[in-house]
Amino acid sequence: MKHDLLRVEIDGSEMPELYADLLSLEVELDEDLAGMFRISLALLLATDGSWPYLDDARFALWRQVVVTAGLEDEPTRLISGYVTHIRPNFGDRLDQCRLDIWGMDASVLMDRADRLKAWPNKKDSDIAAEVFESYGLTAETSDTEVVHDERVSTIIQRETDIQLLRRLALRNGFECFVDADKGYFRPPATDSGPQPVLAVHFGEETNVDHFRLEANALTPADVTMTQIDHISGDVLDARAESDHQPALGADRASALKAPRGESGVLRVARTVTTGAPEMSALCQGLYDCGEWFVTAEGEVAANQYGTVLMPRRTVLIKGLGETFSGTYYVTHVTHRFTADGYTQGFRAKRNAVRPKGDENFSGGGDGLLAGLAGGM
Secondary structure (H helix, E strand, O other): OOOEEEEEEEOOEEOHHHHHHEEEEEEEEEOOOOOEEEEEEEOOOOOOOOOHHHHOHHHOOOOEEEEEEEEOOEEEEEEEEEEEEEEEEOOOOHHHOEEEEEEEEHHHHHHOOOOOEEEOOEEHHHHHHHHHHHOOOEEEEOOOOOEEOOOOOOEEEOOOHHHHHHHHHHHHOOEEEEEOOEEEEEOOOOOOOOEEEEEOOOHHHOOEEEEEEEEOOOOOOEEEEEEEOOOOOOEEEEEOOOOOOOOOOOEEHHHOOOHHHOOOEEEEOOOOOOOHHHHHHHHHHHHHHHOOOEEEEEEEEHHHHOOOOOOOOEEEEEOOHHHHOEEEEEEEEEEEEEOOEEEEEEEEEEOEEOOOOOOOOOOOOOOOHHHOOOOO
């Protein structure tokens, strides 16, 4: 079994003395939120009456912190961010004093100032690229096609830069996040290669400590929109496509039929758009979000799993029976280091059920059937 690895750098330098006083460290990575880290240290009183960590300039607000973790010789950078909160906690006894240091990834710098700005003749993806690059980030964006012609309408920003980009991402069904020196504005990366298999109650291969899931028949819905064209006066109709987003299983959400054949329908109203292309993009983004009708959460010990689990990538999960075993999209991981070891709490989602047939649940070539039911 491999040993855990942890490295904390502040302003580019490691602090080896920190590990002896480390009570816990958490890095929380989520598809919708800024990446966050929380470091808890034993706060020791020096013989001269000072509190060394409190007066250490390396722990000042806005210092840059990089947390790297993994197993032995397989380090992975979990987060690069900035200290935003310092919270000393002085207990009744000296051995109860601790220092909590919290911080967020570089997107926190994009959330400091509300702006009033017009973005004429731009695609949503153009706006995202320009904003990311203004912060010195490399922009990784997917083309959103629709140009907001200023003769019809202009995108007006009345919020912080990251709030603007997340608003634009939501209506396109995109993810928007910052990872180190890159900013991403793209659909979920469902075509990424799967991470190593998670096994639930699968005999000696079991590596998930606890797991639960929910299938919700109420979330998928057809999305439509009707609007009067502001120039021609024509009635415009738009509807989302049911097979736009890659399915992570054999039976898509669109196959769910309630009694009497009723299916959910969402009619978008009281939302201003500038024409049929923008209406269609909005409907599709809302449909894609609602299509994730299977959600799951669990926890793994890192040295049992054998690698670092990361969000915004797919993972195969087996041992859940034929219906729910298959490919999931990881939406959240909390990496937690304590005296008990390195654990990874995760959340995931799926827009289909049952395997497609080409999954390799063994990771070593035994194929599909071995991954459906739990081991004995």
